Amino acid sequence: MFKDEAEISVQGGRGGAGIVSFGKKMGSGPDGGNGGHGGGVYLVAVNDITLLTQFSTQTVFEAEAGAVGGRNRKTGKDGGDLVIMLPVGTTVIDKKTKEILFEMKRIDQRELICKGGKGGRGNYEFRSPRRTTPEFAQKGLPGEKKNLILNLKLIADFGLIGLPNAGKSSLLNELTNAKSKVAHYPFTTLIPNLGVFNGKVIADIPGLIEGASEGRGLGVSFLKHIEKVSILLHCISSETTDPQADYKIIRKELGHYNKELLKKPEIILITKSDLTDQKTIEKVMKKLKNKAKNVLPVSVYDWESIEHLKTIIIRFFRS
Ligand SMILES: Nc1nc2c(ncn2[C@@H]2O[C@H](COP(=O)(O)OP(=O)(O)OP(=O)(O)O)[C@@H](O)[C@H]2O)c(=O)[nH]1
Numbered sequence: 001m002f003k004d005e006a007e008i009s010v011q012g013g014r015g016g017a018g019i020v021s022f023g024k025k026m027g028s029g030p031d032g033g034n035g036g037h038g039g040g041v042y043l044v045a046v047n048d049i050t051l052l053t054q055f056s057t058q059t060v061f062e063a064e065a066g067a068v069g070g071r072n073r074k075t076g077k078d079g080g081d082l083v084i085m086l087p088v089g090t091t092v093i094d095k096k097t098k099e100i101l102f103e104m105k106r107i108d109q110r111e112l113i114c115k116g117g118k119g120g121r122g123n124y125e126f127r128s129p130r131r132t133t134p135e136f137a138q139k140g141l142p143g144e145k146k147n148l149i150l151n152l153k154l155i156a157d158f159g160l161i162g163l164p165n166a167g168k169s170s171l172l173n174e175l176t177n178a179k180s181k182v183a184h185y186p187f188t189t190l191i192p193n194l195g196v197f198n199g200k201v202i203a204d205i206p207g208l209i210e211g212a213s214e215g216r217g218l219g220v221s222f223l224k225h226i227e228k229v230s231i232l233l234h235c236i237s238s239e240t241t242d243p244q245a246d247y248k249i250i251r252k253e254l255g256h257y258n259k260e261l262l263k264k265p266e267i268i269l270i271t272k273s274d275l276t277d278q279k280t281i282e283k284v285m286k287k288l289k290n291k292a293k294n295v296l297p298v299s300v301y302d303w304e305s306i307e308h309l310k311t312i313i314i315r316f317f318r319s
């Protein structure tokens with residue numbers, strides 16, 4: 001199951017202990033080595049929106065501890081770092097302070113979230129003219145620990161939005177390499193899907209219905225994924241009896257969720273245009289033409305309409 005929220009606990013590795021040791025020969029001084037430092041925990045952003053599901057089974061992570069020091073002033077080996085992969089678009093929040101620690105915005109962005117603990121000093125380090133045989137050494141320190149809330153909001157250039165069954169996933173599949181499930185019933189898409197067209201990311205957002213911003217249908221959980229989308233591809237089926245009403249339902253939910261969403265540039269797509277005659281399509285377009293600069297009919301069965309949509313999309317990235 002797709003997860004866009006998770007809570008995990010992360011901790012740097014404990015530092016290794018320093019040791020108490022003396023040279024083997026009679027009268028030789030202290031030679032206990034220092035412990036190695038504990039490994040750090042790093043977060044790295046990658047291009048995989050499914051990654052938060054890894055936290056369904058494991059929620060506690062700790063980097064490797066440093067090794068204890070050795071005789072002969074030998075320092076213990078440092079613990080290895082632990083790298084946790086997160087999907088690009090994840091906000092990392094400190095559970096206790098609620099502070100945003102990182103926004104994982106770029107692929108390969110790497111952040112140190114918890115430092116490893118320092119290794120303890122061995123007794124060699126405590127020698128002095130007055131204390132020639134220190135009988136003690138330090139323990140290693142524990143690594144830094146944090147409880148994190150991870151919140152993923154998809155980052156996409158274009159977001160396909162609309163009522164259930166409007167043909168969003170079909171368009172995603174047509175425009176990109178994605179294989180989003182398509183079926184003739186509402187709520188086929190239960191999780192957002194991404195595809196890439198000409199280097200730009202298009203997100204297919206599960207269908208929204210009236211009351212979505214209050215939790216109806218698939219609820220508010222997917223509206224958040226529209227927040228970081230740059231341009232909306234608003235799909236309205238040409239089969240509708242009232243295109244303006246369909247349009248308004250979605251706009252109302254976007255506005256209820258966050259007024260900023262209404263400011264995003266929008267292209268209105270009158271989908272499944274093959275199912276209606278030209279005259280009806282024109283009527284529908286006329287009713288919506290004052291809502292957005294671009295209102296165009298598309299059908300996955302009409303190659304030209306898809307090519308036209310592609311040109312409009314390309315024009316959008318250029319502008
Ligand atoms: N004739 C025709 N049918 C289409 C077209 N696009 C989609 N459909 C059909 O419409 C139905 C819904 O398509 P989907 O792409 O699953 O719609 P959706 O908006 O993703 O639906 P949800 O995920 O449920 O919100 C499917 O039966 C598709 O085959 C089109 O251009 N022409």
Ligand SMILES: [Mg+2]
Pocket residue numbers: 168169170180181182188189204206207
């Ligand atoms: Mg769908």
